[in-house]
Amino acid sequence: MRWFLRSDDENVLFARDVLSSVAIVAVIGLILFGVSGVWPPLVAVESPSMDPNMKTGDLIFVAENERFVGDGAVAGTGVVTLESGQESGYEKFSNLGDVIVFQPNGNEQKTPIIHRAHFWVEEDENWIQTKADEDIAGDITCADITTCPAPHDGFITKGDANPNYDQIAGGADTTVVKSEWVTGKAMFRIPWLGNIRLTFDKLLGGMLAPSPGPAIAGASSPAASDASVSPPGLAGATGFAACGGGAVTAIGRRRN
Template identity: 30%
Template sequence: MRITAENLRKIFSRCKKIADKLPPVIVEFVSAVLILGIVMGGIWIYSGQPFPGSPPLVVIESGSMTHENEPFGGLGTIDPGDIVLAKAVHTRGDVITYASTKSYRTYGNYGDVIIYKPLGRTDLTPIIHRAMCWVEYNANTDTYTVEEYNIINATSITIPELHLYNYKPAHSGFITKGDHNLYPDQHPDAQICREPIEVNWIIGKAQGELPWFGSLKLMLSKNEEGGWGASEVPGDSWTCLIISIVILLSIPLSLDIRDYLRERKSK
């Protein structure tokens, strides 16, 4: 059947006739499911993530990306309980590093924030940290180049700003760091991911922010130490979450009350 305006009107008319025969509760439920499916489908398509595959939405679990003097509720930064979109990364050029720009900012600092699997392992919790620079390793000459820090064909990597001294990784990749952390993930004392982050380890780069609502998921989970998953959610995030839920619940309730009063007045 050809998709024409007339055919769409016929389909809509049939759906409306079916909906008129169903209880309002079922119609509202089906409508909500369809709307949610359309929204999630649009998000998945925009993210570029394969389907089925890695989910495009990621809940922040730790405070490693928090900033000092954040605004109330942490808007514009990444805090425990926030949800971000993981947009697919296919090449090194899809990621802008901290040290390569002084104009492009995300989540309160320069450069992109990436979500990656430590050492490419799926059994470890993904990390969401900022890409600081790219290390290029030449296996033929056993040398390293880090253009952002003017290191060219060196036998080891020393970047005092990142507390890296005589660093000799086994391959090319991104140096990453949590904004709230002292050391990059590749520092021995960080104990996060000793090697630079290869592109194929990256789940995606963080975009957008749905603040606070990921706390609901963390409430029902445990952290890596076996404790309560939402233990690191800031107090102001809980306050903002409660206010948001109250507002969202009050909107349909207010509309129902308005319709009831109008109907009563008309009688």
């Protein structure tokens, strides 16, 4: 071991640089995991569905639902909806309410979505009549959609750049989002840093930076800004890749 640490051999120096880079990334990842409670804790935005509050290429820190809970959270979920935020003033990403990561229709085989929780509904509730914003839902009635009355308790969600709720005709193909389908909350963003991983994915097809975590799929509505750049079902958030000493290590991969 002493020989390995003190040797001036070029091959040993290279191996030492690679191992030290991996160790640094691992320590940072473990610290972030300890704070956030979820893995991977960092995701990079590919989709315009949350514009202008999450930009393509932003790096997003995600936390477990029951951590950093704001005022007015729905009981037992740790999530503050946009509706509750109107009373408490709680904001995330320049708008009221939490931005959540969830599995569409609870299907673990599908790519998760990251959108804002607008309000909570109860089973059999005619939420189009009781909760929906007329400026968003328009002339839609409960009889026009399959997600109303609500099939179960859960969240109604929406991408900030999308014209409608996910449960009507938004970017995410999902029914009312059960609380157990929510895997995390977006806490803050670092502009453009996620482009590191996105660039490696484009150049190398993701081969050098394999993902230890599930992908999170994009959910941009066709009517959302820049939707032509990131088509529905393709846009999203991808994990941050750290590069040093010849090593490329992915902290996580997700889509928005």
